[in-house]
Amino acid sequence: MTRVQSLLRRAxxxxxxxxxxxxxxxxxxxxxxxxxxxxxxxxxxxxxxEVLVGATGLVSFGHAAFFGVAAYAATLLSPKAAAAxxxxxxxxxxxxxxxxxxxxxxxxxxxxxxxxxMVTLAFAQMAYYVFHDTKLGGGSDGIYxxxxxxxxxxxxxxxxLDQPLAFYYTTLACxxxxxxxxxxVLRSRFGHALAGIRANEVRMRAAGYSTYPYKLAxxxxxxxxxxxxxxxxxxxxxxxxxxxxxWHQSGAxxxxxxxxxxxxxxxxxxxxxAFALLKELFxxxxxxxxxxxxWQLLLGFAIIGCVALMPEGLIGLPAQLRRARLRxxxxxxx
Amino acid sequence: MPxxxxxxxxxxxxxxxxxxxGLVAVDRVSLALERGAVHAVIGTNGAGKSTLVNVIAGELxxxxxxxxxxxxxxxxxxxxxxxxxxxxxxxxxxxxxxRFSVYxxxxxxAQARRQAPWNWWTKAERDDASADLxxxxxxxxxxxxxxxxxxxVLSHGQKRQLEIAMCLATxxxxxxxxxxLAGMGPEESERMLALLESLKPGHAVLLVEHDMDAVxxxxxxxxxxxxxxxxxxxxxxxVRADPSVQSAYLGEAAA
Amino acid sequence: xxxxTFLVQCLNAVQYGLLLFLVASGLTLIFGIMGVINLAHxxxxxxxxxxxxxxxxxxxxxxxxxxxxxxxxxxxxxVAFGYALEWGFVSYLYERDHLxxxxxxxxxxxxxxxxxxxxxxxxxxxxxxPGWLTGSxxxxxxxxxxxxxxxxxxxCIAVALALYAVIARTRIGxxxxxxxxxxxxxxxxxxxxxxxxRVVFAAGVALAVLAGMIAAPVSSVYPGMGNQVLIISxxxxxxxxxxxxRGAFLASLLVGxxxxxxxxxxxxxxxxxxYVLMAAxxxxxxxxxxxxx
Numbered sequence: 001m002t003r004v005q006s007l008l009r010r011a012x013x014x015x016x017x018x019x020x021x022x023x024x025x026x027x028x029x030x031x032x033x034x035x036x037x038x039x040x041x042x043x044x045x046x047x048x049x050e051v052l053v054g055a056t057g058l059v060s061f062g063h064a065a066f067f068g069v070a071a072y073a074a075t076l077l078s079p080k081a082a083a084a085x086x087x088x089x090x091x092x093x094x095x096x097x098x099x100x101x102x103x104x105x106x107x108x109x110x111x112x113x114x115x116x117x118m119v120t121l122a123f124a125q126m127a128y129y130v131f132h133d134t135k136l137g138g139g140s141d142g143i144y145x146x147x148x149x150x151x152x153x154x155x156x157x158x159x160x161l162d163q164p165l166a167f168y169y170t171t172l173a174c175x176x177x178x179x180x181x182x183x184x185v186l187r188s189r190f191g192h193a194l195a196g197i198r199a200n201e202v203r204m205r206a207a208g209y210s211t212y213p214y215k216l217a218x219x220x221x222x223x224x225x226x227x228x229x230x231x232x233x234x235x236x237x238x239x240x241x242x243x244x245x246x247w248h249q250s251g252a253x254x255x256x257x258x259x260x261x262x263x264x265x266x267x268x269x270x271x272x273x274a275f276a277l278l279k280e281l282f283x284x285x286x287x288x289x290x291x292x293x294x295w296q297l298l299l300g301f302a303i304i305g306c307v308a309l310m311p312e313g314l315i316g317l318p319a320q321l322r323r324a325r326l327r328x329x330x331x332x333x334x
Numbered sequence: 335m336p337x338x339x340x341x342x343x344x345x346x347x348x349x350x351x352x353x354x355x356g357l358v359a360v361d362r363v364s365l366a367l368e369r370g371a372v373h374a375v376i377g378t379n380g381a382g383k384s385t386l387v388n389v390i391a392g393e394l395x396x397x398x399x400x401x402x403x404x405x406x407x408x409x410x411x412x413x414x415x416x417x418x419x420x421x422x423x424x425x426x427x428x429x430x431x432x433r434f435s436v437y438x439x440x441x442x443x444a445q446a447r448r449q450a451p452w453n454w455w456t457k458a459e460r461d462d463a464s465a466d467l468x469x470x471x472x473x474x475x476x477x478x479x480x481x482x483x484x485x486x487v488l489s490h491g492q493k494r495q496l497e498i499a500m501c502l503a504t505x506x507x508x509x510x511x512x513x514x515l516a517g518m519g520p521e522e523s524e525r526m527l528a529l530l531e532s533l534k535p536g537h538a539v540l541l542v543e544h545d546m547d548a549v550x551x552x553x554x555x556x557x558x559x560x561x562x563x564x565x566x567x568x569x570x571x572x573v574r575a576d577p578s579v580q581s582a583y584l585g586e587a588a589a
Numbered sequence: 590x591x592x593x594t595f596l597v598q599c600l601n602a603v604q605y606g607l608l609l610f611l612v613a614s615g616l617t618l619i620f621g622i623m624g625v626i627n628l629a630h631x632x633x634x635x636x637x638x639x640x641x642x643x644x645x646x647x648x649x650x651x652x653x654x655x656x657x658x659x660x661x662x663x664x665x666x667x668v669a670f671g672y673a674l675e676w677g678f679v680s681y682l683y684e685r686d687h688l689x690x691x692x693x694x695x696x697x698x699x700x701x702x703x704x705x706x707x708x709x710x711x712x713x714x715x716x717x718x719p720g721w722l723t724g725s726x727x728x729x730x731x732x733x734x735x736x737x738x739x740x741x742x743x744x745c746i747a748v749a750l751a752l753y754a755v756i757a758r759t760r761i762g763x764x765x766x767x768x769x770x771x772x773x774x775x776x777x778x779x780x781x782x783x784x785x786x787r788v789v790f791a792a793g794v795a796l797a798v799l800a801g802m803i804a805a806p807v808s809s810v811y812p813g814m815g816n817q818v819l820i821i822s823x824x825x826x827x828x829x830x831x832x833x834x835r836g837a838f839l840a841s842l843l844v845g846x847x848x849x850x851x852x853x854x855x856x857x858x859x860x861x862x863x864y865v866l867m868a869a870x871x872x873x874x875x876x877x878x879x880x881x882x
Contacts, residue, residue: 254695
């Protein structure tokens with residue numbers, strides 16, 4: 001009984017949010033359910049990057065590549081006339097993303113610091129150009145996923161993903177599963193080792209950890225989870241184009257985690273929500289009138305402001321304010 | 335070499351050389367570490383002491399020469415592999431995990447011998463073996479009471495103690511200590527010296543230090559380096575009396 | 590490929606590489622000396638091109654000048670702008686970690702793009718080079734080559750030589766070289782590091798703006814041009830080694846050759862070849878050809 005109690009205490013916010021999201025379709029209209037689905041997909045994407053940046057300290061500016069590779073894999077592998085089975089399509093897409101991540105990671109992790117950031121960016125560009133310039137994925141026009149997959153066991157179709165509500169709950173389930181999985185992994189020896197590598201790689205090596213395999217494993221894990229998000233994205237609208245591999249996507253997901261708070265799984269999810277809502281806000285002509293057409297200007301200022309003023313993100317805001325209040329109220333040192 | 339030789343060397347360094355372009359930082363240095371003894375390496379600034387430690391630890395590759403651990407040639411092994419084999423080191427500039435608790439600092443180092451990275455479902459804290467090793471190491475270093483503190487708030491001396499504790503947590507055979515007394519006041523130095531003395535049984539210790547009093551109190555053998563090369567090596571009394579050491583390093587007023 | 594075509598492509602490759610060098614040298618200096626990763630560097634190139642387009646009528650009307658007057662004016666504006674930007678924005682980036690620098694300069698890209706969109710629109714424009722630089726000259730009796738491209742290469746070579754002279758032969762150049770290897774040391778030696786940073790940053794901006802201005806007649810002026818150049822410049826810096834001008838020069842030429850001949854020989858894979866080159870070099874030398882410091 002105490003184990004359940006302690007779980008409730010620790011995971012209270014997560015359970016509350018999950019219940020809220022589960023109940024959401026009852027009081028949200030079609031547009032908002034669609035928006036919430038998109039945000040949940042972004043949250044999975046952000047969680048995947050959190051493994052790299054927050055948990056291991058590797059700033060990757062090319063994470064959209066794995067998202068995109070999985071999305072394209074899902075689209076290209078789906079038969080045009082019949083519904084594929086999620087049971088093989090999802091793993092196949094994730095595997096494609098993870099395989100690409102293994103190659104990119106193996107090469108990129110030979111570099112560090114600024115080099116690593118630039119190298120990951122360059123590899124993502126490479127993937128972008130492959131899809132943009134070649135006939136592999138329909139070029140810059142993109143391609144369609146004609147028949148959405150279904151979850152079928154033994155011939156019986158359990159969940160048909162072309163139903164918005166069914167897809168909503170599938171996405172919610174993926175988000176919860178990803179979050180729970182990462183929470184467990186980061187608490188394991190592997191997770192603690194990653195945290196040590198982020199905090200002080202020199203000391204880890206001196207203690208006896210071969211850090212390259214750990215970093216590569218984190219990179220592949222992150223790539224694979226980004227693949228889950230990519231798969232969901234492809235299935236949701238049934239359309240993919242090369243822009244989902246662009247570095248603007250990579251920048252957006254980095255922004256999500258810093259907005260929410262780097263180093264915390266909750267931060268990644270919160271950041272995804274905050275980013276998506278900010279985008280909606282800035283694009284709203286009702287509030288910003290003609291400036292809404294240039295919403296990227298507002299977004300640019302918002303990014304600069306958020307990073308400058310809230311270095312610990314939204315999750316860290318209470319602590320940041322508390323410290324500021326303490327400092328303001330503290331007596332002057334003698 | 336006297337025929338009644340002491341126990342075989344745990345760590346043997348033979349003619350190790352390290353070049354950086356045209357600069358020879360370590361010039362054909364040989365020394366041996368024996369279990370239960372402290373071998374101090376002293377020398378002026380820039381003599382190559384830290385570089386030597388880095389080469390033995392594996393952070394830098396040797397340009398020439400050999401490093402052997404218990405007879406096994408580890409010269410081309412990467413640092414983590416040497417660490418797992420039993421070569422532990424501490425750093426001159428405190429290299430800890432400031433945001434983690436003191437206990438976690440040690441536990442994470444202890445975990446290095448029992449990594450099990452594929453086991454992603456078991457909580458790290460449940461690994462009793464690394465927990466015990468960590469607690470042991472903290473106790474030996476005199477930090478048992480500070481386990482729950484965040485490492486960053488410790489005093490400088492305590493951080494240096496933690497540095498040693500983290501080294502011990504990996505159950506090393508060889509301890510390479512790079513200026514453990516750096517920046518310490520008299521009281522803290524006493525504590526650290528007592529700790530170092532307590533480490534002798536069961537470990538082979540290489541001590542790089544500037545504090546001459548400490549060195550002569552605790553060392554069983556001393557090697558003196560100048561400009562990358564060894565100018566004297568032997569028992570403390572002999573080294574102290576050596577005229578080349580006196581003129582090059584200790585100054586004209588000999589003890 | 591017959592000989593004249595081959596020679597033309599060689600010249601194209603060198604010209605493209607030299608242009609890249611202008612942009613990449615600024616980027617590598619800023620990375621190497623100041624430790625700041627500045628994603629907005631491509632925007633300076635774009636600003637340069639749009640300056641060439643926007644200043645031409647203004648200069649013709651009010652100053653009675655032509656292309657070169659616009660060029661000069663643009664450079665003056667660039668230096669002033671770079672100086673102000675360092676003072677007002679970049680100087681706050683030094684203590685921040687890479688992630689924050691990446692994102693803040695990424696936000697800057699968005700701001701620059703949209704400001705440009707607001708002020709100058711999103712259309713593609715052409716820029717006329719001065720009359721005496723149009724047309725082609727015969728090179729030997731094998732082929733002809735556009736004069737303007739030769740002019741571009743000439744400017745880049747002149748700038749490269751000037752950069753070499755400043756960095757290798759002057760006191761400020763010494764401070765720059767020292768700063769690229771060891772920033773703290775330079776500071777403790779009493780060099781006014783704030784002034785040095787401001788100068789280096791302004792110089793980097795000016796180089797990128799100059800590149801954009803002289804490239805405008807050839808590549809046209811269009812919205813996405815900054816981003817394209819930025820990423821290729823990153824590749825150049827990674828290949829050449831951060832902080833190394835020599836590395837940037839060699840890497841630029843290498844990238845120029847691979848990209849130009851790639852487009853001619855393997856048009857489908859052209860965009861990818863440069864990254865394959867980068868991957869190959871990283872396998873061999875993870876810190877670039879001429880790692881500094």
